[in-house]
Amino acid sequence: MLFALGALAAAAAAYLAVGARGDLGFILMFRGSKLLALITVAVAVAVSTVVFQTLSNNRILTPSIMGFDALYLLIQTALVFFLTGLGFAYLDPFSKFALDTGMMLGASFLLFGTLLRNSRDLSRMILTGIIFGVLFRSLTGLLNRMIDPSEFSVVQSASFARFNSVNADLTWLAAGITLLVTGWLIYRHRTLDVIALGRETAINLGVNHDREARHLLALVALLVSVSTALVGPVVFFGLLAAALTNQVAGTWRHIVLLPLSGLIAATILVGAQTLFERVLRLQTSVSVVIEALGGLAFLYLILRKASR
Structure with missing residues (x-):
């Protein structure tokens, strides 16, 4: 745990200091808000994945399988389709954040309330979430074909997580929600330990x-909704962080798993962003690389499970 905390501190210091020139106060304030966004998203995604895997008793599943990312893309595409690219660009950030979060939470609560009459229906709920994800992607594809070609680039930019253009005020709001939910989940770590033993x-x-x-699924949905509304969809990042956490934790106790997963995820995201943005000077989105690594982790876990 201390090693992970030290690694995050080193990655954060490098992100703030590497290539810093000019007014140090302004640079630290500007980079500090982006650093907070990176840590917030990393913690929200990692913690929600660990809790979801505990509930489903399956270490190759993530909350994204419920179709959150597909619903988010459908919302962005529909906004561009009905408001045009210019109207989409001038949307109030708080209103858009509230709309994205509210719709994803509403969809998740509707799914939970309809299908999860008892926890034995969890598998049916997951399968239904997968089907709805396919439906949302199909509707998104339909709107993409109907949209003005000159505005399609706006939809494309919303299809990947964006860590370089995060509203500072929204970051503080998302960080506060993530801190409260994560703190409550850590406080309930004994209950999670018992749930991990089976129904x-x-x-x-x-x-x-x-x-x-x-209750736990509602908190998972809140974390995923907030992180997705803040920066965009990240599908396999949580799986990568959870897999690494399970490898290095050496325990099944959630008092260790939850904070450790957040530290590992934040170190990966901040370190990768520092490398790509500050050292390599690349303009590509770091989320693409992290998602690729998460996809490889997903394939590894599936193949390892199949070989047993």
């Missing part, structure tokens, strides 16, 4: 598994 065991130990599963 029947948890019930025998006095945990109301069905109620706790609904």
Whole structure:
């Protein structure tokens, strides 16, 4: 844990200091808000993935499988389609953040309330989420074909996580929500430990598994919605962070897993952003590379599980 904290501190210091020229106060303030956004997204994605894997008892699943990223892309495409690219660009950031977060939360609560009458329906809920993800992507493709070709680039820019153009005020709002939710999940770490033993065991130990599963899924949906609304969709990043956490943690206790996953994810994201933006001077989105690494981790986990 201390090593992970030290690694994050080193990555954050490098992000703030490398290539800093001119007014140091302005640079630190400007880079500090971006650093906070990177850490917020990393913690939200990693913690939500660990909790979702605990609930589903499956280490190759992530909350993105529920179709959050597909719904987000559908929302962005629909906004560009109905408001045009210019109207989309002039949307109030807080209104857009509230719309994105509210619609994703509303969709998740509708899915949970309809299908999750008890936690044994979790597999059915996941399959339904996959189907809805396919539906959202199909509708997005339809709108893309109907949209003005000159405005398609606006939709493309919203298809990837954007860490270089994050509103500072929204960052503080998202960071506050993430801090509160993560702190509450860490506080309930004993309940998560019991749930990880399985439904029947948890019930025998006095945990109301069905109620706790609904509450935890709601918090997972909130974390995913906030991080996605802030920077855009990140599909496999959480899987990469969770896989690394499970490899190095050496324990199944969530008092270790939750903070450690946040530290590892933040170190990866901040370190990669520092390398690409400050050292290599590349203009490509670092999310593309991280998603590729997460995809490879996903394939590795599937192949390893299939070989057993």
